[in-house]
Amino acid sequence: MARWKPNARERLERAALALFTERGFDATTVAEIADRAGLTKSTFFRHFADKREVLFGGQDMLVQLLSDAIRTAPAAATTAECLVAALESTAVAFTPERHDLAPQRRAVIAANSELQERELLKRFRFGSAMAEALRARGADEVTARLAAEVGVLAFGTAYARWAEPDNQAPFTEIANGALRELQASAAGLAGRTPSLR
Amino acid sequence: MARWKPNARERLERAALALFTERGFDATTVAEIADRAGLTKSTFFRHFADKREVLFGGQDMLVQLLSDAIRTAPAAATTAECLVAALESTAVAFTPERHDLAPQRRAVIAANSELQERELLKRFRFGSAMAEALRARGADEVTARLAAEVGVLAFGTAYARWAEPDNQAPFTEIANGALRELQASAAGLAGRTPSLR
Numbered sequence: 001m002a003r004w005k006p007n008a009r010e011r012l013e014r015a016a017l018a019l020f021t022e023r024g025f026d027a028t029t030v031a032e033i034a035d036r037a038g039l040t041k042s043t044f045f046r047h048f049a050d051k052r053e054v055l056f057g058g059q060d061m062l063v064q065l066l067s068d069a070i071r072t073a074p075a076a077a078t079t080a081e082c083l084v085a086a087l088e089s090t091a092v093a094f095t096p097e098r099h100d101l102a103p104q105r106r107a108v109i110a111a112n113s114e115l116q117e118r119e120l121l122k123r124f125r126f127g128s129a130m131a132e133a134l135r136a137r138g139a140d141e142v143t144a145r146l147a148a149e150v151g152v153l154a155f156g157t158a159y160a161r162w163a164e165p166d167n168q169a170p171f172t173e174i175a176n177g178a179l180r181e182l183q184a185s186a187a188g189l190a191g192r193t194p195s196l197r
Numbered sequence: 198m199a200r201w202k203p204n205a206r207e208r209l210e211r212a213a214l215a216l217f218t219e220r221g222f223d224a225t226t227v228a229e230i231a232d233r234a235g236l237t238k239s240t241f242f243r244h245f246a247d248k249r250e251v252l253f254g255g256q257d258m259l260v261q262l263l264s265d266a267i268r269t270a271p272a273a274a275t276t277a278e279c280l281v282a283a284l285e286s287t288a289v290a291f292t293p294e295r296h297d298l299a300p301q302r303r304a305v306i307a308a309n310s311e312l313q314e315r316e317l318l319k320r321f322r323f324g325s326a327m328a329e330a331l332r333a334r335g336a337d338e339v340t341a342r343l344a345a346e347v348g349v350l351a352f353g354t355a356y357a358r359w360a361e362p363d364n365q366a367p368f369t370e371i372a373n374g375a376l377r378e379l380q381a382s383a384a385g386l387a388g389r390t391p392s393l394r
Binding site for chain 1: 276277314317318321337339340342343344346347350354378379380381382383384385386387388
């Protein structure tokens with residue numbers, strides 16, 4: 001039975017993304033989203049505080065996942081290993097079933113400067129959460145901030161690559177690849193210390 | 198003669214920061230700022246588009262300085278040396294005469310969440326400008342982004358340290374110290390590559 005139960009949240013999300021894509025984010029109303037999904041406005045508001053939350057509603061969960069993964073990593077884990085654990089923990093949000101929504105979501109955000117700002121602030125929250133979790137493990141301030149920025153860059157790069165319509169690779173694999181590239185770049189930046197005045 | 202010529206822009210800036218500190222940013226009007234400075238509203242608007250620009254007006258100049266310094270660094274300069282040049286170029290904005298304004302500005306921004314968002318977006322602009330300038334020098338995408346984030350972190354750290362009321366060190370010296378610390382952390386992050394899955 002359960003597998004046939006309509007998933008209201010996902011129907012609303014798909015209806016919203018379709019309308020944002022067709023009409024633009026600003027021109028779409030909650031009533032239109034509910035209507036397109038064959039549901040009521042009050043059902044919409046049981047799932048989302050407003051239409052923006054359709055795009056950013058997963059944020060709190062991602063912050064929690066990133067933070068928890070770092071906090072619960074083995075005591076002997078290096079900072080780099082903590083970042084691996086953090087990014088891997090978010091893979092639950094980037095499943096094959098959600099893959100087709102990602103390009104739409106990215107296009108909607110790219111078309112609206114206010115949403116772009118929201119996206120930047122979301123990434124800032126991810127960075128703050130990771131830095132805080134690294135500090136709680138005893139990382140010094142500079143390392144915590146730098147590693148958190150590397151984590152944010154890796155996450156952003158991985159999400160963008162995963163969201164490519166043709167990319168069928170699992171998020172975890174993409175994220176680990178992005179982290180490795182950033183580590184190699186970090187080595188390059190650090191390796192020239194003598195020439196830094 | 199010239200040294201006694203009243204500097205309207207600076208008078209407005211000092212009046213605005215004093216009022217923001219006393220009453221809060223939101224509760225302060227342009228009319229009150231002009232009045233406190235002994236100038237007219239129209240003089241205010243010749244210098245600033247709105248009261249927010251008193252806090253963020255230097256942004257375009259800083260973006261230009263950071264970008265130009267990277268673009269005009271010697272061809273043989275390493276990425277790290279480009280960051281040194283970028284941060285050093287901004288020292289013109291952080292002179293001893295402006296030192297007493299910095300703690301006020303920081304406190305006003307810290308007290309207002311909308312201004313904090315502005316500050317984050319400003320730093321994002323700095324990062325984008327540095328990444329773009331590094332790409333123009335031939336840096337690969339990952340290096341350009343990582344180095345730009347290191348530049349932004351170094352800038353933010355240096356500004357916060359320089360803005361400490363008791364810190365009399367020149368901005369350039371503080372900025373180079375912050376960059377060196379970040380390079381050492383980058384080495385630590387990069388150095389554990391074998392343990393990264």
